[in-house]
Amino acid sequence: DGGITQSPKYLFRKEGQNVTLSCEQNLNHDAMYWYRQDPGQGLRLIYYSQIVNDFQKGDIAEGYSVSREKKESFPLTVTSAQKNPTAFYLCASSKGTIGNQPQHFGDGTRLSIL
Amino acid sequence: AQKVTQAQTEISVVEKEDVTLDCVYETRDTTYYLFWYKQPPSGELVFLIRRNSFDEQNEISGRYSWNFQKSTSSFNFTITASQVVDSAVYFCALSGGLYSNSGYALNFGKGTSLLVTP
Numbered sequence: 001d002g003g004i005t006q007s008p009k010y011l012f013r014k015e016g017q018n019v020t021l022s023c024e025q026n027l028n029h030d031a032m033y034w035y036r037q038d039p040g041q042g043l044r045l046i047y048y049s050q051i052v053n054d055f056q057k058g059d060i061a062e063g064y065s066v067s068r069e070k071k072e073s074f075p076l077t078v079t080s081a082q083k084n085p086t087a088f089y090l091c092a093s094s095k096g097t098i099g100n101q102p103q104h105f106g107d108g109t110r111l112s113i114l
Numbered sequence: 115a116q117k118v119t120q121a122q123t124e125i126s127v128v129e130k131e132d133v134t135l136d137c138v139y140e141t142r143d144t145t146y147y148l149f150w151y152k153q154p155p156s157g158e159l160v161f162l163i164r165r166n167s168f169d170e171q172n173e174i175s176g177r178y179s180w181n182f183q184k185s186t187s188s189f190n191f192t193i194t195a196s197q198v199v200d201s202a203v204y205f206c207a208l209s210g211g212l213y214s215n216s217g218y219a220l221n222f223g224k225g226t227s228l229l230v231t232p
Contacts, residue, residue, distance in 0.1 A: 033219055040123075042205060042222035058219060088157065094218075100147045100166060100209070103220060105159040
C-alpha cells in the first residue's frame with residue numbers, strides 16, 4: 001500500500017547531539033513537508049520541498065536541517081542548536097505543488113531529551 | 115499573513131449529540147483552499163475534506179457536514195449524532211497562495227479536542 005513511513009516512532013536525544021528523523025513516501029508525490037507539533041498547539045511548518053534538490057525554510061527552521069536528494073525521501077536533522085527539540089514531528093507529502101492537493105501524513109516521530 | 119483560528123480548545127459531548135467545530139480564517143488571497151483533518155490519539159493526521167475558495171457549496175458526508183461562508187471567513191464542521199469513535203483533535207487548515215510565505219504548505223489552527231462520552 002502507498003503511504004508515508006516515518007522512523008523511528010520514538011527518539012531520544014542527548015545534549016549536544018544531532019539526530020535525524022526519516023521520512024519516506026511511495027506515493028510519487030512531488031512536495032514534502034515537515035511539521036512540529038507541541039502539546040495543545042497546531043502544527044508549525046519547519047521545512048518544505050517542492051522538488052528534488054530544492055527546499056525552503058518554513059516558520060520555525062532554526063536548529064533544523066533537511067535534504068531532498070531523492071523524490072521519495074525527505075530526512076530531517078534536529079541539530080544541537082535546537083534548544084527545545086522535545087515535540088511530535090510529522091512528515092507530509094502532496095501530489096502537486098498547488099494548494100488544492102491534500103497533504104498525506106505519516107504516523108509521526110516523538111522526540112525527547114535524555 | 116494567513117491565520118486560522120479555532121476558538122474552541124476542548125468540547126465534551128454525550129454520544130448522539132450533534133456538535134459543531136468552529137473555524138475562522140484570514141487571508142489576502144482570492145484563491146485559497148481550506149481543509150479539515152482529524153488526529154486520533156494514535157497521532158496520525160487523517161484528511162477529511164478540502165474546500166476551494168470559489169466553491170461555497172456545503173457538503174455532507176455521512177454524519178459529517180461542512181458549512182463554508184466566505185462572508186464571515188468561516189469553515190465550520192458539524193458532526194451529527196456523535197459517537198465515541200469521533201473523539202479526537204480536529205484541525206482546520208488553510209493552504210497558502212500568492213500572499214503566503216510558505217509556498218502551499220498548510221497553516222493550521224491550534225485544534226479542537228473533542229471528547230464524546232457514552
